[in-house]
Amino acid sequence: MTDIPNVRLIGIDFEREGKSHGYIGIQHSTTRSCYYWVPLPITCIKNSSGPTVLLISGIHGDEYEGQIALSKLAANLQPVDITGRVLILPMANFPAAKTGARTSPIDDGDLNRLFPGEANGSVSQQIAAYMEHALMAISDFVIDLHAGGSSIMHVAAAIVVAEEDAVRFQQQMALAQAFGAPYTIVYASRSQPHFGKIALTASARQGAIAIGAELGGAGSVTSNSLSLTELGLIRVLHKIGVLAGISNAPPPMRTQVLSSDRPDTMIWAMEAGLFEPAVTVGSSVRRGDVAGRIHVVDSPGYPSTEYRFDEDGVVTVARFMTQVQRGDCLYRIAFRPGHSPGSHE
Structure with a gap:
């Protein structure tokens, strides 16, 4: 040793x-x-x-x-x-x-x-x-x-x-x-x-x-x-x-x-607020599907921000904590065999 x-x-x-x-x-x-x-x-x-x-x-x-x-x-x-x-x-x-x-x-x-x-x-x-x-x-x-x-x-x-x-x-x-x-x-x-x-x-x-x-x-x-x-x-x-x-x-x-052979398989929060998820782990998603929304509750009347998936795949990671800061990971996806970037399964 x-x-x-x-x-x-x-x-x-x-x-x-x-x-x-x-x-x-x-x-x-x-x-x-x-x-x-x-x-x-x-x-x-x-x-x-x-x-x-x-x-x-x-x-x-x-x-x-x-x-x-x-x-x-x-x-x-x-x-x-x-x-x-x-x-x-x-x-x-x-x-x-x-x-x-x-x-x-x-x-x-x-x-x-x-x-x-x-x-x-x-x-x-x-x-x-x-x-x-x-x-x-x-x-x-x-x-x-x-x-x-x-x-x-x-x-x-x-x-x-x-x-x-x-x-x-x-x-x-x-x-x-x-x-x-x-x-x-x-x-x-x-x-x-x-x-x-x-x-x-x-x-x-x-x-x-x-x-x-x-x-x-x-x-x-x-x-x-x-x-x-x-x-x-x-x-x-x-x-x-x-x-x-x-x-x-x-x-x-x-x-x-x-x-999961690429580093760009995550969705990141781009503002602070409360995260409303639309899917959970194990969900099959397609490009354009709603991933969730972030609500800025301490700014009355401020519109929520909607997040969407950029790829088809399976959700392997989903944020559990509702409070988010800019830079927090909201989701990660992985791909079924035969997937190529930008393709639809």
């Missing part, structure tokens, strides 16, 4: 057979506690030889399905159940997860924009560095669980940042199919400027086959979204070959593949 000087392991040994719980400690001196370390909880379950799977949630602290599902898995999964090694990191950005925020209250770090991190950087940069150069570096597979957080709803979907190598891409798609979400959204690896800084591409840099998932949002959890998360994890672990025995999970539903 790469040496990250301000990181220590407490109660955990990734080479030990059996099951252990512990912490990744990130040194952070404060007025309240001069020798404090930020404790990232982690579980290692190891039995014999086999692939290593890293399960991540809490990269954004206000996304909860993954945190609950991985907490339950860490408690219930036993060494006898697996062949290989499973690493479970349920609160990757621990300071953010403890406060229920997207970013860290220590340094305002968005962990999913900081990979590969810096060994001597801020707390969030050190977390990113340790995750990529220590955890991802020893992993054969990585599953990164997300949701829409406090501000948006996201359609339930497996997420694939497409590998350029055809064999690796097929492995990604096989895991996405096994996860069994209603949608699988495939992003071209260079379609977004920040993709080089996210956990999925960091995992790929270290040689792991990685997929993500988006599983709800609005800062909440439903029984349906949690069930999808838990069953998806079981099916993926079986697909990889780590989970022994016969799965009790039902077979995955057929997933609808969408592509």
